[in-house]
Amino acid sequence: MQEQSIARPHAETKEQVLEALASGNEGLSPDEAARRLDQYGENRLRESQRPSPLRRFLRQFNNVLIYVLLAAGVITVLLGHWLDAAVIFSVVVINALIGFIQEGRAERAMDSIRKLLVTRVRVIRQGESREIDAAELVPGDVVLLESGDRIPADLRILKARGLRADESSLTGESVPVDKGSDSVEGDAVLADRSSMLWSGTLVASGQVRAVVVATGENTELGRIRQATEDVESISTPLLKKIDQFGHQLTVVILTLAALVFILGVFWRDMAAAEMFLAAVSLAVAAIPEGLPAIITITLAMGVQIMARRQAIVRRLPAVETLGSVTVICSDKTGTLTRNEMTVRALATLGGEYPVSGSGYTAEGRLERPGEDDQALDKLLLGGCLCNEAGLERTEEGTRISGDPMEAALLVLAEKAQLDRSHCKREWPRTDAIPFESERRYMATLNHDHHGKGLILVKGAPELLLERCGQALAADGSRQALDVRDWQARQDAFAERGQRTLALAMKSVASDMTTLDESDIDEELILLGLIALEDPPRDEAIQAVADCHRAGIRVKMITGDHLGTALAIGRQLGIGDGQSGMNGKDFQSLDDDAVAEAAMNTDVFARFSPDDKLRLVRGLRSREQVTAMTGDGVNDAPALRSADVGVAMGQKGTAAAREASEIVLADDNFATIATAVRTGRAIFDNIRKSLLFILPTNGGQSLLILAAVMLGMVLPVTPVQVLWVNMVTAVTLALALAFEPAEARIMERPPRPPGEPVLTPMIVWRVVFVSGLILAATLWVFNWHMSTGLGLEAARTAAVNTVVACEIFYLYNCRQLHESIFRKGGLLGNPWVPAAIGLVILLQAAFTFLPPMQVLFGTQALPWQSWALILAVSLPILFIVEAEKIIMRWRLSQAAECKAA
Ligand code: ATP
Numbered sequence: 001m002q003e004q005s006i007a008r009p010h011a012e013t014k015e016q017v018l019e020a021l022a023s024g025n026e027g028l029s030p031d032e033a034a035r036r037l038d039q040y041g042e043n044r045l046r047e048s049q050r051p052s053p054l055r056r057f058l059r060q061f062n063n064v065l066i067y068v069l070l071a072a073g074v075i076t077v078l079l080g081h082w083l084d085a086a087v088i089f090s091v092v093v094i095n096a097l098i099g100f101i102q103e104g105r106a107e108r109a110m111d112s113i114r115k116l117l118v119t120r121v122r123v124i125r126q127g128e129s130r131e132i133d134a135a136e137l138v139p140g141d142v143v144l145l146e147s148g149d150r151i152p153a154d155l156r157i158l159k160a161r162g163l164r165a166d167e168s169s170l171t172g173e174s175v176p177v178d179k180g181s182d183s184v185e186g187d188a189v190l191a192d193r194s195s196m197l198w199s200g201t202l203v204a205s206g207q208v209r210a211v212v213v214a215t216g217e218n219t220e221l222g223r224i225r226q227a228t229e230d231v232e233s234i235s236t237p238l239l240k241k242i243d244q245f246g247h248q249l250t251v252v253i254l255t256l257a258a259l260v261f262i263l264g265v266f267w268r269d270m271a272a273a274e275m276f277l278a279a280v281s282l283a284v285a286a287i288p289e290g291l292p293a294i295i296t297i298t299l300a301m302g303v304q305i306m307a308r309r310q311a312i313v314r315r316l317p318a319v320e321t322l323g324s325v326t327v328i329c330s331d332k333t334g335t336l337t338r339n340e341m342t343v344r345a346l347a348t349l350g351g352e353y354p355v356s357g358s359g360y361t362a363e364g365r366l367e368r369p370g371e372d373d374q375a376l377d378k379l380l381l382g383g384c385l386c387n388e389a390g391l392e393r394t395e396e397g398t399r400i401s402g403d404p405m406e407a408a409l410l411v412l413a414e415k416a417q418l419d420r421s422h423c424k425r426e427w428p429r430t431d432a433i434p435f436e437s438e439r440r441y442m443a444t445l446n447h448d449h450h451g452k453g454l455i456l457v458k459g460a461p462e463l464l465l466e467r468c469g470q471a472l473a474a475d476g477s478r479q480a481l482d483v484r485d486w487q488a489r490q491d492a493f494a495e496r497g498q499r500t501l502a503l504a505m506k507s508v509a510s511d512m513t514t515l516d517e518s519d520i521d522e523e524l525i526l527l528g529l530i531a532l533e534d535p536p537r538d539e540a541i542q543a544v545a546d547c548h549r550a551g552i553r554v555k556m557i558t559g560d561h562l563g564t565a566l567a568i569g570r571q572l573g574i575g576d577g578q579s580g581m582n583g584k585d586f587q588s589l590d591d592d593a594v595a596e597a598a599m600n601t602d603v604f605a606r607f608s609p610d611d612k613l614r615l616v617r618g619l620r621s622r623e624q625v626t627a628m629t630g631d632g633v634n635d636a637p638a639l640r641s642a643d644v645g646v647a648m649g650q651k652g653t654a655a656a657r658e659a660s661e662i663v664l665a666d667d668n669f670a671t672i673a674t675a676v677r678t679g680r681a682i683f684d685n686i687r688k689s690l691l692f693i694l695p696t697n698g699g700q701s702l703l704i705l706a707a708v709m710l711g712m713v714l715p716v717t718p719v720q721v722l723w724v725n726m727v728t729a730v731t732l733a734l735a736l737a738f739e740p741a742e743a744r745i746m747e748r749p750p751r752p753p754g755e756p757v758l759t760p761m762i763v764w765r766v767v768f769v770s771g772l773i774l775a776a777t778l779w780v781f782n783w784h785m786s787t788g789l790g791l792e793a794a795r796t797a798a799v800n801t802v803v804a805c806e807i808f809y810l811y812n813c814r815q816l817h818e819s820i821f822r823k824g825g826l827l828g829n830p831w832v833p834a835a836i837g838l839v840i841l842l843q844a845a846f847t848f849l850p851p852m853q854v855l856f857g858t859q860a861l862p863w864q865s866w867a868l869i870l871a872v873s874l875p876i877l878f879i880v881e882a883e884k885i886i887m888r889w890r891l892s893q894a895a896e897c898k899a900a
Helices: 014-020 030-040 053-059 064-078 082-116 220-224 237-267 272-286 291-308 317-322 374-385 404-415 420-426 461-467 483-495 538-549 562-572 583-587 591-600 609-621 633-641 654-659 669-709 718-736 760-786 791-813 831-848 850-856 863-899
Strands: 120-125 128-133 142-146 154-166 202-214 311-313 327-331 342-348 351-354 390-394 397-401 429-433 441-447 453-459 468-472 478-480 499-508 524-533 553-557 603-605 626-630 644-648 662-664
Touching (some): 014 202, 053 082, 064 082, 064 272, 082 718, 082 850, 202 633, 237 272, 237 291, 237 669, 272 669, 291 311, 291 317, 291 669, 291 718, 311 669, 317 669, 327 609, 342 374, 342 404, 342 483, 374 420, 374 468, 374 499, 390 404, 404 524, 461 468, 461 483, 461 524, 483 524, 483 562, 538 562, 553 562, 562 603, 583 609, 591 609, 609 626, 609 633, 626 669, 633 644, 633 654, 669 718, 669 760, 669 791, 718 850
Parallel strands (some): 553 603, 644 662
Antiparallel strands (some): 120 128, 120 142, 311 662, 342 351, 342 524, 390 397, 453 499
């Protein structure tokens, strides 16, 4: 990348900077931008240095369980069992390799998710505003930003309104700083260069037009290298818990191994060398070597599945929290509804005018009877001028940009045969106050060519009604405002689920050139109301019902009018359709009452970001696990305080995305429900892997313990145990990572937060199945010893028994509680038969291939052995299913008792 230099842009005037960059208010031409992109490279920071592959490989050995294995290997060497030692050491290396590869896969999965979070930015090129990927910005580009946007490069401000930037990520200063276009002293320090905006910081409020002075590595951020909007790498409380579990297990294993040695030597009078070997076998048997890799891969796979379903997980712990969510607080517009607005009717003093057609197509008409209505004409004009949206009709279809509601007003103008560009030429805009959720209105100042000045305001009706003294009549006269009547008209629209906008105007002096909020405090003249329809998303209706069945409450939080919110709530099945709460009433409540309202009310209207924050706190104080959606910069605190913050990928700001755990690529409520479902499934699959792997370790450890207690020879050798743990168990368990969600996963209540991974039920089943594997293996081993087939054959048969038990038990593990003898129970996951097929091949090699026989001390087995192995292992399938029946019965009894 080439060095970009413009010495002190903060000290130069904006004209000088534009000149130095060979740019202008119209921005660059697309060709020039492309040329500069070639010259300077993409606007990205070089990937931060990852540890080298060798280091990542070596890191795999830094694990207590591996230390135990290494120690076991050393002891085996000391005992002179060279071959065994070689196998142990190779297993350690293979284990590290598997960990290394899986970690790489998981990292790549997370990388691909990071790529989904590209930042889009609005630039002016050749006078046209367009959205591009921030990576394509070049020095000289003119960009437009507003509150909540992340600053995509180092910028010199050209024009700003109410601009404040949050530069905490760069300077550590947590209070947003004021910014403006005036140049500052040449030697001002970074934090004092108020005419500049720095890459990686945020627009806290206001709007700005600025020119790019440095991109990529040449920005201040590039110099100090800091992580920005990022996806965390693989680590979750669950992984930490499992790690902890590993440590505890090690202590238990070492104690047991020592006990075996002591008991064997002093109680059973066995040779010390042989007891060493037994102790080593025990240690090797009990360590679930493959577990970390399995869990990591299950998580990574799950996160990828979620991304495919449009939910991008930024922080992995959210995957676990999702399964515990008890309340989802969702925005209305665009999340629960389609955000496809259509104007349905207009109301002026003169009457009501229905509008036909739907969506953004030009089909449909504004029904206006013969007589002239000047208020209607002005209302249409206002909708056109007090508007930032774009509507482009090409052969491929209609493209809208900006606020969908404003785009609907442009469609309305078309239906009324009003030419927007003509209006804009007739009434050029001098200044504007853009729409902000907190303000709930937008205003413009326009002048015609005869020197007349006109302020146009559009916004929430109750807000405008307060500021209007009069209304415009059809004949152009002004009449005193009948607030009650207008409110009743608004209520009538709201009752139908329509949202309403009011439009007002004010004539001003011709020399007025700037617009202030104080200019629209009073003396406005009401033009009329516009009613818009934004129907609920079909899939959201289904998703709300799914959530209710899954024991999750859904609450709607909106900036819209309460009446409209209640009507939409009725259509969606949120709340009782009658009761809701307005932001104003909510603000007057104390903390206790807030918690009470949070629990009992489902529809909240005219809510501000602060109200959202109090609502989340109220819910949390009542032990609710809350997911909260948001999009604006001011939603960030509420998103952060929620257990799962959910940001909108399309209409959300960078600030909201960074504050949240999950980003919805499609802004759709149904995606939250899908994420909850997938989160539950991932957690289930991790539990299933544990449930599957641990009994293998348990069974083999018990086998060795039993042998020592009974003074028998060891039924399995350490290397054979390693084969089972590392090869067969891992191969089979991996199939569980692909297990689809259980059929009734959204019919159970949320998982209690803080519930351990190993619930008493799981611990019980691990012990129970370990016992079954012990019994089956011991039986087969003893039968072989008693029939005189020899120790090697007996051990080979014992190992094959353990593996056969694993194969049948794998089917049991596909469902935690439910029976597998039903539709989709035995089939349904093609990875299971594939993994089993592979393991059968591996076992055949283990038993019959001469090199393997040398390595593992195995021997070919006659058919009678196989028949016996099948006879003792198959019943496990049925016994565990019978256990599930009893468990289900006990659970339902307990539930009945509780209900009674
Ligand atoms: P949600 O919070 O569910 O997304 P919302 O889109 O209705 O709901 P806001 O965008 O905060 O919430 O809008 C609040 C109110 O401000 C709207 O009900 C409307 O009256 C008014 N409003 C919305 N957009 C505009 C706009 N572009 N110009 C003027 N007024 C607007």
